[in-house]
Amino acid sequence: MTTRGRIDKRHAILNAAFTVFSRKGYSQSCVNEIAAEAGVAKPTVYNHLDSKENLFRHAMTAAAEGAMARNLAAIEGLRDAGGELRGALEELGLQLLLCYANEQSWALRRLLYAEVTQFPDLLDIVLGNGTNRLAEALADRLARLTLTGRLRVTDPAAAAEQFLALLTGPVDIRSRLGTRLLTEPELRDVAGNAVSTFLLAFAAEDARATAAT
Amino acid sequence: MTTRGRIDKRHAILNAAFTVFSRKGYSQSCVNEIAAEAGVAKPTVYNHLDSKENLFRHAMTAAAEGAMARNLAAIEGLRDAGGELRGALEELGLQLLLCYANEQSWALRRLLYAEVTQFPDLLDIVLGNGTNRLAEALADRLARLTLTGRLRVTDPAAAAEQFLALLTGPVDIRSRLGTRLLTEPELRDVAGNAVSTFLLAFAAEDARATAAT
DNA sequence: CCGGCTGAACGCACCCGTACAATTCGGCGT
DNA sequence: ACGCCGAATTGTACGGGTGCGTTCAGCCGG
Structure with missing residues (x-):
């Protein structure tokens, strides 16, 4: 072919x-x-x-693979967490949100939501085969940070789940499901809030005094 | 009938x-x-x-108003927070998730996501006119709990946003966008996790020892 | 007797997937 | 560098199917 x-x-x-x-x-x-x-x-x-259905499937897979690759690259950027943990997490959050709040990503999620009942196999393609690949990759990194004593998480999978939720949930609402594109400062604000509460909950020692504005 | x-x-x-x-x-x-x-x-x-379009709009508004009423009732149930804060928040989380993970609510959100570009006015109808009514109502209750010294939140709106995100985010993934209905124990687990990290971040004093399993 | 309801059919429009003849473009031998 | 062949592409049109919105005569309950 x-x-x-x-x-x-x-x-x-x-x-x-x-x-x-x-x-x-x-x-x-x-x-x-x-x-x-x-x-x-x-x-x-x-x-x-061959058909409109196949066309849809292939177009979705192509877009999904691109988005997934960018997200995984952002998470991989956390591998060499420099001196400051908060800064690194905020940067990760911003990068993830820049992928998430992209016009193309919104379209992808809208189409996925819309047609998930007619094309159930799209779920495995978009979320990454099996369960959520993003959460798994992030859980790996959080587990490392726990082993090196920077974080204190008992369940890395749950913590990763919640970190992503703290990022995407507020963006879903503030962006009105993608109909209003957010500026980078707004995304930075959401990422900062998410990292603040995440660290309040999971930081090893604590720098709890430095909450968001 | x-x-x-x-x-x-x-x-x-x-x-x-x-x-x-x-x-x-x-x-x-x-x-x-x-x-x-x-x-x-x-x-x-x-x-x-008059038309299929109007039919869709009215059907969506009817379903949305019902779902919003049930959600607000669950939040209102937090008004008389009994002795135990954690138990009350877990009960609130479970009630909210029972509304959120309902088959009808999934259908409502799927249709909203799918047609939000064609029917932008549905956003105000489903989320509650203006910004998110759920987050506002929950922010009110969190502010009260802060004034009475049970919580320590600086920005009630942001905290409410994050509490809801901690509930709905994991459910979105675990339920595979609503294609797999979650059992009540699963929902209770998600609610417990959400309340644990929420209290780790925002509890006034702390009972931080009792984390999830 | 009257107003809403029914069942069936109609006109119109849209769109998928394909057929067909004409045309253009890339690769290859020399 | 040149010209040819075959394959890919193009524009158009068609058949089959589907669905919206409407019309119309008949029906039933008050």
């Missing part, structure tokens, strides 16, 4: 499909519009991807 | 509309099926509600 004989129109088609799907939803989007957005004729779309 | 006045048919139509919409999504649902589900002829539907 992937006929290399010609320019990779498949990529253009998948990108166009995702943008159109994110504008109008799955069933409201028509293949004609996707073809137009990709600058391609409709039969070409069916030449590369 | 047969005709007992016109007002009953309107309720039946709205209920049927919400169940069908939650099964198939907005654009995949056809008015015929809604009419059949309500035990009503299609012209009757258009006699009560």
Whole structure:
């Protein structure tokens, strides 16, 4: 597959499909519009991807893999936690929120929520096969920080779950489910609040005096 | 359940509309099926509600108002916080999650996420006009608990935001966006975890020894 | 007798997936 | 560097299906 004989129109088609799907939803989007957005004729779309359903699935997987890669990279950035723990966590939170509050990520989650009943397999693709890959990766890092005495968490998985919840929950509301894009200072504020309460709960010794403004 | 006045048919139509919409999504649902589900002829539907769009809006508002009322009642139950603060917060968390993880609430949020770009006004209706009414009501109660010396929160709004995030975030993941219904013990576990870290961060004095399992 | 309800059908529009002939583009031998 | 071949692409049109919103005659209860 992937006929290399010609320019990779498949990529253009998948990108166009995702943008159109994110504008109008799955069933409201028509293949004609996707073809137009990709600058391609409709039969070409069916030449590369068999059906609208497959088109949707592949467009979602492509977008999901990109978003997951960026998120994992942000978490991996915590590996070399420099001197200051709070600063490192705040930076991690900001990076995660920059991925999370992205226009494309909002569209991805909206489409996932909308079609999760019709396409249940999308869950494994978007969240990362099995349970949530982000939480697992973050749990690994929190466990390391606990072993080195920087944190005091008894259940790394639960702590990771809650760290992510403290980040995404407030953003969901403040951003009005993605209809209002947040500025970087707003994201930094949310990340700071999240790290503050996370450290109040899980810091090893404590610098509890330095709460948020 | 047969005709007992016109007002009953309107309720039946709205209920049927919400169940069908939650099964198939907005654009995949056809008015015929809604009419059949309500035990009503299609012209009757258009006699009560002008268009499919209006039908969707009214069905969503009805479901949203019901869910919001139950949530606010749960928060109001915190007004007379008995002797034990942790027990009261855990009970509140469980009640909120019983509302949140309900099948109907999942359907409501899925439809909201799916159609928020096409029907932006649904946001004010579902979240409660203006900003989040739940967070505001909970912030009021947290402020009271701070004044009476049971908690130590500097920003009640942010604390309420985070308490709700600690509840709903883990449930979103564990429930796989509502495709897997959680049992009450599971919800109790999530609520216990949320209250534990919340108290670790915001308890006035502290009973920090009693963390989760 | 009257107003709401019913069942069925209709016009209109939309869209998926495919067929077909004409056309363009990339690769290759020389 | 050049020109040809075959494959990929294009535009258009069609068949099948579906659904919205409406119309209309008949029905039932008060």
